[in-house]
Amino acid sequence: MKKYIIAVGCLLLTLSAQSQSGWTLRQCIDFAIEHNIEIMQQDLKVKGADVDLNSSKNEQLPDLTGAVGQSFNFGRSPNASTGVFEAKTASLTSFSVSTSVPIFTGFRIQNQIKANELSLYAAMAGLNKAKENMELQITAYFLDVLFKKEILKVFKEQVSLTQTQVERTAILVETGKVAQSQLYDIKAQLAKDELNVTTSDNDLKLSLLNLSQALNLQTMEDFDIEAPKLTETVMVEDVLSGLVKPDVVYDQAVQTRPHVKEAEFNVESTKKALKVAQAGYWPTLTFGASYENSFSHVYDNDIPNSAIAHQLRDNYRIALGLNLSVPIFNRFQTRNQVRQARLNIENQQLILDNVKLALFKEIQQAYQNATAAQAKFISTEKAYEAAAESFKYAEERYQIGKTSVFEYNEAQTKLISSKSEQIQSKYDFVFRSKILDFYQGKEINME
Numbered sequence: 001m002k003k004y005i006i007a008v009g010c011l012l013l014t015l016s017a018q019s020q021s022g023w024t025l026r027q028c029i030d031f032a033i034e035h036n037i038e039i040m041q042q043d044l045k046v047k048g049a050d051v052d053l054n055s056s057k058n059e060q061l062p063d064l065t066g067a068v069g070q071s072f073n074f075g076r077s078p079n080a081s082t083g084v085f086e087a088k089t090a091s092l093t094s095f096s097v098s099t100s101v102p103i104f105t106g107f108r109i110q111n112q113i114k115a116n117e118l119s120l121y122a123a124m125a126g127l128n129k130a131k132e133n134m135e136l137q138i139t140a141y142f143l144d145v146l147f148k149k150e151i152l153k154v155f156k157e158q159v160s161l162t163q164t165q166v167e168r169t170a171i172l173v174e175t176g177k178v179a180q181s182q183l184y185d186i187k188a189q190l191a192k193d194e195l196n197v198t199t200s201d202n203d204l205k206l207s208l209l210n211l212s213q214a215l216n217l218q219t220m221e222d223f224d225i226e227a228p229k230l231t232e233t234v235m236v237e238d239v240l241s242g243l244v245k246p247d248v249v250y251d252q253a254v255q256t257r258p259h260v261k262e263a264e265f266n267v268e269s270t271k272k273a274l275k276v277a278q279a280g281y282w283p284t285l286t287f288g289a290s291y292e293n294s295f296s297h298v299y300d301n302d303i304p305n306s307a308i309a310h311q312l313r314d315n316y317r318i319a320l321g322l323n324l325s326v327p328i329f330n331r332f333q334t335r336n337q338v339r340q341a342r343l344n345i346e347n348q349q350l351i352l353d354n355v356k357l358a359l360f361k362e363i364q365q366a367y368q369n370a371t372a373a374q375a376k377f378i379s380t381e382k383a384y385e386a387a388a389e390s391f392k393y394a395e396e397r398y399q400i401g402k403t404s405v406f407e408y409n410e411a412q413t414k415l416i417s418s419k420s421e422q423i424q425s426k427y428d429f430v431f432r433s434k435i436l437d438f439y440q441g442k443e444i445n446m447e
Contacts, residue, residue, distance in 0.1 A: 022226030106282025280334030
C-alpha cells in the first residue's frame with residue numbers, strides 16, 4: 001500500500017509539473033502513447049504472439065506423464081495353484097511414468113516456429129502503426145490549440161486597439177471634431193471585438209478539451225500546452241525548404257512504414273503456414289519410453305502376501321520404442337488445409353499490394369495538400385501585409401477625423417479576417433508538411 005501511495009504521488013507531481021510549465025508536443029505524444037487503451041490492447045497482442053512463439057518452440061521438447069491407479073476387487077476369482085474359484089477381496093496399486101520425443105514431424109514444428117515468429121514481428125509492426133497513428137492525431141490537436149491561441153491573441157490585440165480608438169474618439173467628440181454618433185459606432189465595434197474574444201476563448205477551451213481527452217486525462221484543470229520556441233519565420237522557412245517529392249517519399253516510406261512491414265510479415269507467415277499444412281503428407285516418427293510397476297494385496301487369504309518391496313522388484317516393466325505413423329487417407333483434410341493455406345497467401349499478398357497502393361495515394365495526397373497549403377500561406381501572407389497597410393492608413397485618417405468610423409471598422413475587419421486566414425494557413429501548412437516528414441520516418445517535433 002505504501003508503494004502504491006508513493007507511485008500515485010510521483011504521478012501527480014509529474015502531472016502538476018507538466019500543467020504548470022505547459023505540455024510540449026513531444027510530451028503530449030509520449031503521454032498519449034503510454035496511456036491509450038487501443039495501444040495497450042495492441043501491446044497485449046504482441047505479448048500473445050510471443051506466447052504462441054514460445055509454445056511452438058516447446059513442442060520440440062520431450063513430454064513427461066505420470067499416472068497412479070488404485071483398484072479394489074470383490075467376488076470370486078480362480079486360485080493360481082488349484083484353479084478353484086475362491087472368494088477373494090484384493091487391492092491393486094499401480095503407477096507409471098512415460099515420455100515421448102518427436103523425432104520427425106514432416107518439418108511441421110520448425111515451420112510453425114518460423115510462422116509464429118513472423119506473426120510476432122507483424123504484431124510488433126502493428127503496435128508501431130498504432131503509435132504512429134496516435135502521434136499524427138495528437139499533432140493535429142496540438143496545432144489546433146496553437147492556432148486557437150494565436151487567434152485569441154489577435155482578437156485581444158484588436159480589443160486593446162479599439163479601446164484606444166474609443167478613448168481618442170471621445171476626445172474628438174468633446175472637441176467637436178466628430179459627431180457623437182461616431183463614438184457610439186466605435187463603442188459598438190468594441191463590443192463586437194469583445195464578443196470575438198469570448199468566442200475565441202471558448203474555441204480554445206474546446207480545443208484544449210479535445211487534446212486532453214485524446215491524452216486520456218481525468219481532468220483538464222490547469223492543462224495547457226507550451227508553444228514551440230522557434231519563431232514563426234524560422235519555423236515556416238524550415239518547412240518551405242523541406243518539402244520532398246512524393247516519389248522520393250514513397251521509396252523511403254515503403255521500406256519503413258509499420259503497416260507495410262505488418263502486411264509483409266503476414267505474407268511470409270502464411271507461406272510458413274502452408275509448409276505446416278503440407279507436413280500432413282509426411283510420416284511422423286516418435287520415440288517413446290515408459291516405466292510401469294504395481295503391487296497387490298489379497299485379503300482373507302491363507303497364503304501370505306508377498307512383501308511390497310519384492311512385488312515392486314518383480315512387477316516392474318520398462319518399454320522403449322519408436323512409433324512411425326504414415327498418413328494414408330484422412331478424408332482429404334490435409335489436401336483442403338493446403339488449399340486453404342494457398343488461398344490465405346494470395347489474400348495476404350493482395351492486402352500487401354493494397355497497402356502499398358494506398359500508401360502511394362496517401363503520399364501523393366499529402367504532397368498535394370502540402371503544396372496547396374504552401375501556396376495558400378504565401379497568398380495569405382501578402383493579403384495580410386496589404387490589409388495591414390490599409391488599416392494603418394485608415395487608422396491615421398480616422399485619428400485626424402478625415403474618415404468615418406464605418407471605413408475604419410471595415411479596414412479593421414479586413415485586417416482581422418486576413419490575419420486569421422494567415423494563421424490558419426500557416427498551421428495547416430506546417431501540419432501537412434509534418435505528415436510528409438512522418439512518411440519519411442522522421443519524428444514529429446517542433447522544438
